[in-house]
Amino acid sequence: MALRIPMIAGNWKMNLGIAEGAELVRGIAAGIRDVKGVDVLVAPPFTALPAVREAIGDAGIFLGAQNMHWETEGAYTGEVSAAMLKETGCTHVILGHSERRSLFREPSEDIDRKAAAAVREGLIRRQLEGSLQQFRVQGSMPASTILAYEPVWAIGTGLTATPDEAREVHGFIRGWLGDTFVSDAADQVRILYGGSVKPGNAADLMAQPDIDGALVGGASLQAETFAGIVRFDPV
Ligand code: PEP
Numbered sequence: 597m598a599l600r601i602p603m604i605a606g607n608w609k610m611n612l613g614i615a616e617g618a619e620l621v622r623g624i625a626a627g628i629r630d631v632k633g634v635d636v637l638v639a640p641p642f643t644a645l646p647a648v649r650e651a652i653g654d655a656g657i658f659l660g661a662q663n664m665h666w667e668t669e670g671a672y673t674g675e676v677s678a679a680m681l682k683e684t685g686c687t688h689v690i691l692g693h694s695e696r697r698s699l700f701r702e703p704s705e706d707i708d709r710k711a712a713a714a715v716r717e718g719l720i721r722r723q724l725e726g727s728l729q730q731f732r733v734q735g736s737m738p739a740s741t742i743l744a745y746e747p748v749w750a751i752g753t754g755l756t757a758t759p760d761e762a763r764e765v766h767g768f769i770r771g772w773l774g775d776t777f778v779s780d781a782a783d784q785v786r787i788l789y790g791g792s793v794k795p796g797n798a799a800d801l802m803a804q805p806d807i808d809g810a811l812v813g814g815a816s817l818q819a820e821t822f823a824g825i826v827r828f829d830p831v
Contacts, residue, residue, distance in 0.1 A: 600786050602802060603742060603809035604826045605637040606816025607662065607690060608644075617644035618651035623819025625655035628826045635809070636826055638816070639690050642676060649685035660688035663696060664719075666709035678717030688720045690811075694748050705729075715740075728776075737777050739784035744811040745769060750791025752814055759800045759807075762789050766806035795824030802828050 612620060617640045628636060639660035640648045649659050661684075665675035681689055691714065692707040712730045714720070720740040731737040745765050747757050757765075766787050774782035789801050790811035801807055815821045 600784065600808045601633065601635050603635040603637060603786055603788060604798075604822075604828075605660065605688075605690075605742075605744075605788060605809065605811045606639065606822050607693070607811060607813050608638065608640045608816060609662070609695070609813060610641055611817055612640060612644060614644050614647045617641075618647045620817070620819055621648050621651045621655075621657060624822055624826075625652065625657060627819050627823025629655075631826055634826055637688055639688070645681070645684040645686060652685075658688055659684070659686050660690055661686050662690045662693070664689050664691070664710060664714065666706070666713040668713075678714050678719050681719060682717060686719060688742075689714050694746060694751065698748075732776060735778045737773070737781040737785060739780065741781070742786045742788060742809075743769060744788040744790050746790035746811060752792070754792050756792045756794075756797050756801075757789070759804050762801055762807060763804035766804065770806050793825060795821060795828075798825045798828035 608617070621638055624636070624638065635658060637658040637660050638648065639662050642661060645659065645661060652659065661681045664678050664681055665672050668677050668679055678689065691710045692702070696702040708729045711728065715738055720742060728737065745762070750756055766789065769787055770782050773785060786808035787806060788809045788811045789807050790813070792814070793801065793810040793812050794815050798810060801810065810825060812822065812825055815825060
């Protein structure tokens with residue numbers, strides 16, 4: 597079985613300006629300096645990406661964006677491309693978050709196009725289940741893909757799925773990956789749990805066999821709290 601390194605990813609959403617973002621990531625870096633064996637990612641708003649990249653320095657924290665367009669350039673007012681994100685130092689991009697779908701009516705077909713474009717550009721992306729049509733047609737999914745399961749009722753509500761409930765859904769997704777792709781996707785793709793993850797519930801969730809990390813919203817906006825989740829004590 598492939599070794600899946602746990603990942604803790606912070607989605608800052610539309611929060612924090614340039615100076616605040618840089619300060620937060622410096623605080624996170626200080627709080628997790630001695631942590632080994634966990635991949636850590638922050639996804640600030642577009643405007644803060646270059647400053648946060650600079651503040652990360654050589655701390656080994658991955659930088660992600662929260663959205664992108666599937667075209668490389670052109671008349672798409674208000675959009676940014678995968679290449680533009682890469683230029684700011686992004687290695688990842690969050691695609692298909694439930695807020696994009698519900699508040700901005702983003703359909704699965706668009707997320708599918710974005711996912712394919714992100715892979716072409718070498719950006720690894722996190723994407724909710726579904727919207728994987730192009731990979732399904734190919735019959736393979738890049739091992740660098742990271743999926744997130746987030747019960748919508750748990751996002752920003754303080755409510756969390758129990759470890760058993762989350763394990764069941766993650767197991768289902770992994771089974772689906774195995775049935776759908778001929779590649780080793782089921783073994784290699786990380787599946788993160790999201791929905792009111794906090795330092796107090798992270799360890800129990802992470803202890804479940806098919807949970808490979810967390811996508812964190814609200815609790816990612818404070819260095820101490822986010823570092824507390826990163827320090828969930830991986831075994
Ligand atoms: C999210 O928006 O992806 C999320 C998990 O938010 P929160 O941690 O605040 O529930």
